[in-house]
Amino acid sequence: MKTDHLEIAGKKYTSRLIIGTGKFKDFETMKSAHEASGAGMVTVAVRRVELDRGKESLLDWIDTKKMTLLPNTAGCYTAEDAIRTAILAREACGTPLIKLEVIGDKKTLFPDTEGLLRATRHLVKDGFVVLPYTNDDLIVCKKLRDAGAAAVMPLAAPIGSGLGVRNPSNLRLIMEEITDLPVIVDAGVGTASDAALTMELGADGILINTAIACARDAVKMARAMKDAVVAGRLAREAGRMPRRAYATASSPETGLVHE
Amino acid sequence: MSIRLVVNGEDRQVSPSLSVADLLVELDLQIARVAVEHNRRVLKRHEFPRVILADGDRLEIVHFVGGG
Numbered sequence: 001m002k003t004d005h006l007e008i009a010g011k012k013y014t015s016r017l018i019i020g021t022g023k024f025k026d027f028e029t030m031k032s033a034h035e036a037s038g039a040g041m042v043t044v045a046v047r048r049v050e051l052d053r054g055k056e057s058l059l060d061w062i063d064t065k066k067m068t069l070l071p072n073t074a075g076c077y078t079a080e081d082a083i084r085t086a087i088l089a090r091e092a093c094g095t096p097l098i099k100l101e102v103i104g105d106k107k108t109l110f111p112d113t114e115g116l117l118r119a120t121r122h123l124v125k126d127g128f129v130v131l132p133y134t135n136d137d138l139i140v141c142k143k144l145r146d147a148g149a150a151a152v153m154p155l156a157a158p159i160g161s162g163l164g165v166r167n168p169s170n171l172r173l174i175m176e177e178i179t180d181l182p183v184i185v186d187a188g189v190g191t192a193s194d195a196a197l198t199m200e201l202g203a204d205g206i207l208i209n210t211a212i213a214c215a216r217d218a219v220k221m222a223r224a225m226k227d228a229v230v231a232g233r234l235a236r237e238a239g240r241m242p243r244r245a246y247a248t249a250s251s252p253e254t255g256l257v258h259e
Numbered sequence: 260m261s262i263r264l265v266v267n268g269e270d271r272q273v274s275p276s277l278s279v280a281d282l283l284v285e286l287d288l289q290i291a292r293v294a295v296e297h298n299r300r301v302l303k304r305h306e307f308p309r310v311i312l313a314d315g316d317r318l319e320i321v322h323f324v325g326g327g
Contacts, residue, residue, distance in 0.1 A: 019326075047324045049321060051320075058322075058323050071323065072326055072327070160327070203262065205316075
């Protein structure tokens, strides 16, 4: 998509980086990392309240004036569970946004695309703004688009793996073919170079959690990711030089003193 | 006299005629930060004071936690 900003369901975000809230050492580190990242949107999970514990709430550590909440349906293995979780999330904070996950397998956390499509159709009909976490299959992305999703979020690699972009060809195809809604790469990014590459491939946005939270210095990595996302997008807009099989000298080949 | 509820998968004895809002206060929860499912129906926040709990009711009380 050719826009100056990341645009999701009519709302513009200056940052193309979406950040997570999981796996941080503590809330204070999380908050500092969020600020360093410049992200305008942040994911949260929905879980049972622990009834006999302290009252510290995740939301005490998120500035919801600066960051839009994006609840997820992590941990849901069926469309029905994901739908139930989405409805709870909407009641908890009033947002129609949902990062829809319907997981197919515990080891890889790859999406169950059949359940994902079913849940997408249901939630779109119920007025949700659905951002589905999917795989790098162009056909599934097209079906999600046709089902009314507000974006598609293909994975780079398994959630939390830090392996970086496993299949750049597939991602590039998705970005070439899906041009009427944002393509936001979600899952598997490991370090800043992965993020820059993802943006150079043509992503409209990128969602990063583990790579920041589990870096040795989460705040520093958040800053690195912020710069990488900007650099990657700029490089794409600049239009890279063509690749050549052999060398072409950068300095003149005449006027040498030792001719 | 008390009634038995199942709250977040666990048995809980409470006084009869409590509303959902009353229960949340008793559990010391911030009403604005939770969502409640009562017998598999997600409640709207304005319903909390009006839904009266009965013996055997099943409740799920959720909130936002860290996630990616």
